[in-house]
Amino acid sequence: MRRVTWLLSLALISGCAAEQAAAPVPSKGPDPRPRMEQIKADCMKQKGFRYIAFVQPPQPKPDLGTYEGMKAYRQKYGYGVFAMHVYPKDPLARGGESPYVHDPNDAIMMKLNNEQLASYKKAREGCLNRAAKEVLKKEVSSTDKAVDLLNAASARLEAEEIDGDPELVALASSLADCLTAKGQKVSSTKPTDLARRGSKAFWAESEKLGDEQYPNNKGLHYVPDLTAAQARPYLDREVKAALEDLECGKEFYTRYAPKQASIDARVMDEYGPLLGM
Template sequence: MRRVTWLLSLALISGCAAESTATPAPAKGPDPRPRMEQIKADCMKQKGFKYVPYITPDRPDPDLSSYEAMKTYRQKYGFGVFGQFVFPKDPLTGSIESDPGKNDPNRAISAKLNDSQHEAYNEAKDGCYQKAAKEVLKKEAESMLDGATLLRGAREELEATEIDGDPELVALASDMGKCLVGKGRRVSSTQPTTLAKRGEELFWDEMEKLGDNPHEMPDITPEQARPHLDKEVKAALEDLECGKEFYTRYAPKKASISARVWAEYGPLLGAF
């Protein structure tokens, strides 16, 4: 998952396309989002605002649940950074142009408000989000950003135990790090979770340097982005080959954690 305007998306998924998995398994039981949407609509009406119950269509996630799947993905998208500029309409890149929520009627409603109305709308929106999250999911979340923080925290806790605490993965990460250093690549840490996102973070840093504002996507064309993507693909495949044994064990563990966390916290991100 990218920035829902840029910063929010990083908060939601902490930016890690290299850690994306196949579409998570759905939660058991009925989808809680329709009920949440209706609660929000009723709540907003009581506060004097119009809100149309709307569930954002799921964006397809790349299947990165195995070494073979990761290789197929990286051959085209690298770590998942510059691909969003080269393939702006491809939903697997997470680009803003392929945002599945662009048809949300509530965006048009809020866009018509003046500054003071918009501030009041956002305050009401957060309050109604909190009400829906508590009533339906029994979660204390004051906003979608807060819900994303809860999801990220739960994921990081499981990763610390099941990935960084896995002796075999620790040993494999050390071997991968030595391989990368031997190829002239800089490796600041061989902690499994840190090493897995090393390459993507490197290219996010490179991408941000191309813009004037670190809080906004740089304005570059597919043609301008292509050399960066070619460089990224080369680095991503090199990273994968150095970490073949590491990723063979890491990928399914990461996929399992993501699916479990998404099943519990995902509906918080299908809200406002």
């Protein structure tokens, strides 16, 4: 049973990752994460807790920063929703995101009782703040705050550079007309909404299947357990819809994709290290 997580409201690590992650993050120098992790480990030791300095290893990513790259991806994976069930070992089959390598600190936390875990998490947040101050010169009171900062930066840039782009607004209107003519539901013609419309619809379908499998999920959404054979009809329909969307919006995505990739890269470069990304 796998919980569906949305790191970026997403924009980027949520439900719309297939449309977001694209270009490599531009580097301003050495990767700050190893130093931050070591500071966190030393800080946690001072507080009486065991913490292993851990940096997520680099993983392959699809090229979603160009129209051609998006087309190649969608021909096999659709929006990256049901593909994970059909190609479970394929690192590109998860909405454009690489598979998460388990943090060894998860195993440490699993051994703690509720009271110990609460103390551990509180200490870890304090150590994150220390590392962020020392390495990035940023104040971050918690991981949730870091996510809020990342999402706010992404939303601000998207509003300015995508939804505020007159040419993209005009192209979005044409895309919406084409999709409507093909019988696809369109509830908003705002460029960012249109770009995420398809993936959000299929994620909603996946969530519904997960809710049916796990009715006692306490309001959380889980990825459904599907065999490749069970998921294949969903993926085939998803691929068809994704390609139809892309062809309707060829001009739109040719302009949109590099803009979104640039925004994502800049936001991740500034805020990603706070989340170990």
